[in-house]
Amino acid sequence: MGEPTKVLYIIGGGEFGGAEQHLLGLVKSLDRNHWAPHVAVFYQGELAERLRQLQIPVTVLTPTNVSGLIGIVPVRKLIRELKPSIIHTHGVRANLSGRLANKAEGCPAKVVTTIHSILTLDYPVAWKRMLFGFLEKWTWRYVDHFILVSRTMRDSLVKEGLPEKRSSVIHNAIDLPEKPSVRTEYSKLREELGLPQDTKLVGTVARLHKVKGHTYLIQAAQRLKDKYPNLHYVWVGGGEMYQQLKEEVRAAGLEERIHFLGVRQDVSELLPEFDLFVLPSIYEGFGLVVLEAQLAGLPVIASAVGGLLEVVDDGHDGLLVPPQNADALSQAIDEALSMPERSRQMALAGQEKVFRHGSLERLVQETTNVYKKLKS
Numbered sequence: 201m202g203e204p205t206k207v208l209y210i211i212g213g214g215e216f217g218g219a220e221q222h223l224l225g226l227v228k229s230l231d232r233n234h235w236a237p238h239v240a241v242f243y244q245g246e247l248a249e250r251l252r253q254l255q256i257p258v259t260v261l262t263p264t265n266v267s268g269l270i271g272i273v274p275v276r277k278l279i280r281e282l283k284p285s286i287i288h289t290h291g292v293r294a295n296l297s298g299r300l301a302n303k304a305e306g307c308p309a310k311v312v313t314t315i316h317s318i319l320t321l322d323y324p325v326a327w328k329r330m331l332f333g334f335l336e337k338w339t340w341r342y343v344d345h346f347i348l349v350s351r352t353m354r355d356s357l358v359k360e361g362l363p364e365k366r367s368s369v370i371h372n373a374i375d376l377p378e379k380p381s382v383r384t385e386y387s388k389l390r391e392e393l394g395l396p397q398d399t400k401l402v403g404t405v406a407r408l409h410k411v412k413g414h415t416y417l418i419q420a421a422q423r424l425k426d427k428y429p430n431l432h433y434v435w436v437g438g439g440e441m442y443q444q445l446k447e448e449v450r451a452a453g454l455e456e457r458i459h460f461l462g463v464r465q466d467v468s469e470l471l472p473e474f475d476l477f478v479l480p481s482i483y484e485g486f487g488l489v490v491l492e493a494q495l496a497g498l499p500v501i502a503s504a505v506g507g508l509l510e511v512v513d514d515g516h517d518g519l520l521v522p523p524q525n526a527d528a529l530s531q532a533i534d535e536a537l538s539m540p541e542r543s544r545q546m547a548l549a550g551q552e553k554v555f556r557h558g559s560l561e562r563l564v565q566e567t568t569n570v571y572k573k574l575k576s
Contacts, residue, residue, distance in 0.1 A: 204236040205575065208284035208309070210275065210294040213241030213248055215438075216463070217407055218488040219290045219316045220247045222349075222372055226567060228254050229375075229560045235568065238282055242271060242293060246465075261297075271297030272304065279305050286571050288312040292319060292332050299342040307342075310574040314347040314370075315357065317485040318506070322411065337361065345570055349486040350507030368570065371510065372486045373563035374495060380551055381472050381496055389434070389473040393459055400431045402533065403474030403498075405467055405489045406481070408439030413480035413503065415448060419526030420480075422452045424533060431537070433458045434474065436467060471496035476536050476543070482523050484508045491558050494518070494550030499543035501532045517550035 207230075211223055224247060227237040238257045241248050251258040261274040275297045279287070287309045289298040295313050302309055319336055323329035337360070340346075346367040348354035358364045390397055402421075406412040414435065421433055435458065442460070449458045464470060467489075471477070477493035479502040486507035493500050500518035502508045512518035519536065521528040536543045 204232060204234055205286065205571065206236045206238065206282055206284040207286045207288055207571065208278065208282055208298075209237060209239045209288045209290070210271075210298045211239070211241055211247070211290040212243065212293055213245050214243040215407060216246040218372070218486065219314075221488060222314070222316065223247070223290055224250055224254075225373065225375055225560050226564060227251070227256055229564045230568070231564075235571075238278075238284070240275065240278055240294075246463075272301045275301035276305055279308065284309050285575060286310050286312060288314065290314050290316065292322075292336055296332075296335055296339060299339040303342050310344045310571075311342060312345050312347060312570060312574070313343050314349065315353065315485070316349055317411075318353070318356070318483055344574055347567070347570065350510050352506050352509055353485050368566075370563060370566045370570075371507075371557075372488045372491065373558050373560045374488065374491050374554070376495070376555060376559050380555075381468075383472045383497070387473045389470055393432070393434075395432060396430075398430065400428065400476075400537065401474045402431065402433045402476045402478055403436070403471065403493075404433065404478050404480070405436040405471075405492075406479060407437045408435075408441040408445055410441060411482050412437075413482050413523065414441070414445050416524055416526045416529055417478060417480045418445070418448050418452050418454065418458070420530035420533060421454055421457060423526065423530040425454070425457065427534070428537065431457070434461060434470075435459065436461045436464050436470060438463045468492065468496070471498060474498055476501065476533065478529070478533065479503065479508070480521075480523070480529055481505060481508070487511050490518075491554050494547070495554045495558070497547050497551050499536050499547045500550060501529070501536060512550075513553075515546075517546050517553055519546070 239251055240259045240261050242261050244260050248258050261271050287298045287302055289295045302311055319333055320329055348369050349372050351369050354369050390399055477498040477500045481503045484506045490511050502512050503523040504520035505523050512520055514520040519532045521532045
């Protein structure tokens with residue numbers, strides 16, 4: 201057996217969102233007899249720490265001058281040191297630095313980019329959206345293969361010029377236990393929040409960003425406030441809209457109903473304590489957290505956008521609602537709560553689907569098949 205193929209992964213790593221979770225699951229599951237991963241991040245954060253705990257080599261990139269503002273200089277240095285056969289980038293900043301650094305070094309590695317989200321929705325500031333959108337597309341020429349996390353996203357980007365022949369769809373996946381988790385009779389989360397044990401909890405796990413649609417969940421919760429006096433909402437995640445959303449919650453008179461937990465390390469333990477999971481995103485590349493919610497045996501309500509259309513089979517293993525529509529969202533929550541047996545059946549169907557199709561083994565196999573084709 202020859203030496204393992206070196207793969208350099210590049211990602212922002214400033215927060216621990218879906219892309220970071222995707223990458224962590226991928227690299228920790230690689231067969232080390234065949235693949236030697238090294239991860240480069242731009243920030244010392246949760247991802248870097250988790251990688252170190254798993255004894256996966258990680259480098260925190262520190263641009264030191266103007267030409268290195270997007271990381272080209274330190275990535276070039278890393279390419280020279282590691283001599284990777286494959287560079288796999290995740291996220292706009294990582295994409296630009298990896299592609300341009302590899303080009304500057306004479307293209308010694310094959311470049312793979314996984315696209316997790318639509319760039320225009322990630323950058324609400326117009327000049328950033330225009331600048332990074334231009335640079336992202338301009339550097340597509342330096343990518344050997346694109347991986348899209350949903351068919352919907354691939355179709356959308358192909359219309360914008362993404363080379364279809366150099367792209368494939370690989371759905372996200374999660375680390376599956378041997379058997380489903382079982383809900384406990386006593387809820388530590390309700391105790392933590394000072395709530396009675398019979399309180400109904402609607403959970404949302406998402407960064408506090410405009411694209412995640414929390415505003416519409418506030419509006420939906422306001423509509424349901426009187427009908428369900430025992431209904432509370434738990435929001436897990438941090439982000440730039442924290443203060444704005446806190447103000448919206450206050451203005452809606454829901455300070456006692458909506459609980460901001462911030463970033464948590466125990467999401468997998470929290471999920472089974474919810475009665476219902478809601479993801480009201482304006483857009484989602486895939487919606488990895490929905491798989492986690494389904495794995496936990498929760499009925500799911502999500503926006504009918506992007507990759508969520510491929511994750512949730514409306515009426516079978518969850519409910520889909522139009523995005524940015526508080527009326528439809530409140531009606532779906534009402535339906536799920538008022539028809540518990542139907543919700544239970546949808547939750548069971550979702551859990552079964554995740555166990556059939558959501559494994560990391562499938563993700564790793566499909567991803568390494570891309571690597572092998574590029575090497576041959």
